[in-house]
Amino acid sequence: MVKVINKLTLKSSDRNIILDPICTHLAHNFSAEKISQLLKLIFPALCASCDTYIYDQGLCADCWQKLEPVTEPVCYKCIRPLPYQNITGCCEGCLLTSPKIEKIVAAYRYNDISRSLILRFKYADRLELTHLLARLLMPAFKQICGPDSLVIPIPLHPSRYRERKFNQSSELARKLCSDTNINHRFQPSLLERKKNTKHLGKMPRTQRAKTVKGAFSINAKMNPYLIGKSCLLIDDVITTGSTISEATKTLLKAGAFGVSAICFASTQKK
Numbered sequence: 001m002v003k004v005i006n007k008l009t010l011k012s013s014d015r016n017i018i019l020d021p022i023c024t025h026l027a028h029n030f031s032a033e034k035i036s037q038l039l040k041l042i043f044p045a046l047c048a049s050c051d052t053y054i055y056d057q058g059l060c061a062d063c064w065q066k067l068e069p070v071t072e073p074v075c076y077k078c079i080r081p082l083p084y085q086n087i088t089g090c091c092e093g094c095l096l097t098s099p100k101i102e103k104i105v106a107a108y109r110y111n112d113i114s115r116s117l118i119l120r121f122k123y124a125d126r127l128e129l130t131h132l133l134a135r136l137l138m139p140a141f142k143q144i145c146g147p148d149s150l151v152i153p154i155p156l157h158p159s160r161y162r163e164r165k166f167n168q169s170s171e172l173a174r175k176l177c178s179d180t181n182i183n184h185r186f187q188p189s190l191l192e193r194k195k196n197t198k199h200l201g202k203m204p205r206t207q208r209a210k211t212v213k214g215a216f217s218i219n220a221k222m223n224p225y226l227i228g229k230s231c232l233l234i235d236d237v238i239t240t241g242s243t244i245s246e247a248t249k250t251l252l253k254a255g256a257f258g259v260s261a262i263c264f265a266s267t268q269k270k
């Protein structure tokens, strides 16, 4: 009904004459819940991944079913699926290289649905997806975030930040901290990106590691807060883990006690 009224070319005073009695009638005769249900029928939501009409905010049933949660057994250092749960909990590669990170947790595998959500979030100015992504990431966040951990998003280089206008990892970290009442542990400016690396996209693992070498530094003013603290890095996607590994080295070198990481999606395959 409101849509029909919106299409009419009416003066705002005339619109109020029509809408006011309708709103008053609804408010007097229906509960807030009923009005909310009516509004959802008039203005249905769209699936955050495929734009199908849905009743409530979030994903349609089809996309929801296609989202692939990361399940055990996986290497706790790099999220690579393991053929079976071995005693060490690590893949062969991590046993050989001993990554400095304590643990990485990923909520979902990188597939068509998680990729669509992340691309829309990052490149289509869909900041409202922060709520959905943080909700999906929350169980993993609660599982890995220590009682005193500093929550540190992977930073963007200032020039990339100016292009995108926001840092997707920082928005996720902010929302996760505010929803768990630990705003004081959210540290968006402790880790800085001093090297504007090219898009790592399809770069091979060794080239990625070389490209991100020396990419991060610690904000000198914030350094005292870091000494002896556990840190939890937040990123949207982890591919080879080179970025997380370089950020971990930077934090440990500056005096952090230990570093873990969490991401929304992992591209690691068997």
Ligand SMILES: [Zn+2]
Pocket: 047, 048, 049, 050, 051, 052, 059, 060, 061, 062, 063, 064
């Ligand atoms: Zn969908």
Ligand SMILES: [Zn+2]
Pocket: 075, 076, 077, 078, 079, 080, 090, 091, 092, 093, 094, 095
């Ligand atoms: Zn591994």
